[in-house]
Amino acid sequence: LxxxxxxxxxxxxxxxxxxxxxxxxxxxxxxxxxxxxxxxxxxxxxxxxxxxxxxxxxxxxxxxxxxxxxxxxxxxxxxxxxxxxxxxxxxxxxxxxxxxxxxxLCTTNALKSAKEKMFLVYWGNNCVVNYYKYARELKNNDQEAKDAFCALVKEGLEKTATFLENNGTPYICGSQPGLTDYLLYPHLERINAIVPVDLKQIPRVKAYFDAMQEDEAVKSCRFSNELHLEFIKKYVTGDxxxxxxxxxxx
Structure with missing residues (x-):
């Protein structure tokens, strides 16, 4: 921690x-x-x-x-x-x-800001939604369902990689993290901890995640993978x- x-x-x-x-x-x-x-x-x-x-x-x-x-x-x-x-x-x-x-922290360029917000909608409707679906399956023994949601999360991360490549900067907001990065990061932290997707297979997302890990704000607010997993296993059972x-x- x-x-x-x-x-x-x-x-x-x-x-x-x-x-x-x-x-x-x-x-x-x-x-x-x-x-x-x-x-x-x-x-x-x-x-x-x-x-x-x-x-x-x-x-x-x-x-x-x-x-x-x-x-x-x-x-x-x-x-x-x-x-x-x-x-x-x-x-x-x-x-x-x-x-x-x-x-x-907010992006001031109107067009860039709009693109960031559109991407956050995609992120929420795909990576975030399927992360929660995967997490809920942790209390069940339905491996087929877990595999299906894991695949959907991976698909979302691959499209995230394309967005990051097209963005052309280390962070979504530019040369340093901004508001959109901080809005996206928490679920990426949890996906990395809980969903069995190897970020090394998606190099651009792995590079982005590693860069965010070096940010001082992230260092002050993050949790270990072990604590995330312990929490989510208890949470989905209503503990x-x-x-x-x-x-x-x-």
Whole structure:
């Protein structure tokens, strides 16, 4: 397990049923779940920009009623600061990039930004969807189903390789990771850990993954393959204790 760089100051609070007091004035609070890839998106953006924040983790298999007053859908991540509440990982990440100082992560070229967003839709509808289908099969003995979903993930990664080749830069956003890279990376990390696809067989994706591994924000937010696998095996069986495995992660 890799721990946060010191520039990010977070305070983990494990929730029971009681509603927490509001964050102090000017303090950014993240409601999340440490293994959620959508929360990891936001955490990567916060790390890349050096934004201090506190974290309250929600058990998604046993959500407290008060949380629905923050996010009516009960999803994570949600942020709260000075009575302002915003949710949805891509929306929250764009907001953080817009209002906090530091390197801007959003692609400014309109056409390039549109192409990145179109690719993220493809990524979500193919690699991400089939990753979850594969993960759900971990509790079953249907090897044929697992093989089928694994093949679909690999097909999606091969098309991802083509996109990266055509993009012509080390990262999707250019010479260094940007918002689109941080939105894509969490599921790539999980695919690498859980789905038996050898990235060495898809060199362009392997090179991209390796490059992302060297990014300081990624280093501060990533989890080991072993911890990902332990979590997902518990999660797909509905084990409410899944959220508490491993050391505390902020």
């Amino acid at each position: 890799f721990f946060p760089v010191v520039i990010i100051v977070t305070f983990l609070r494990l929730l029971g049923s009681a509603e927490p007091t509001p964050p102090a004035k000017g303090v950014l609070r993240v409601y999340g779940m440490k293994f959620c890839p959508y929360v990891q998106r936001l955490k990567l953006v916060l790390a890349a920009k050096g934004v201090a924040h506190e974290t309250i983790n929600i058990n998604l298999l046993s959500k407290p009623k008060w949380y629905f007053t923050k996010n009516p859908m009960g999803k994570v991540p949600t942020i709260e600061i000075d009575d302002v509440v915003i949710y949805e990982s891509d929306i929250v990440s764009e907001y953080v990039d817009a209002v906090y100082p530091g390197r801007k 409410v204790g899944a959220y508490d495995i491993g050391p505390v992660a902020e």
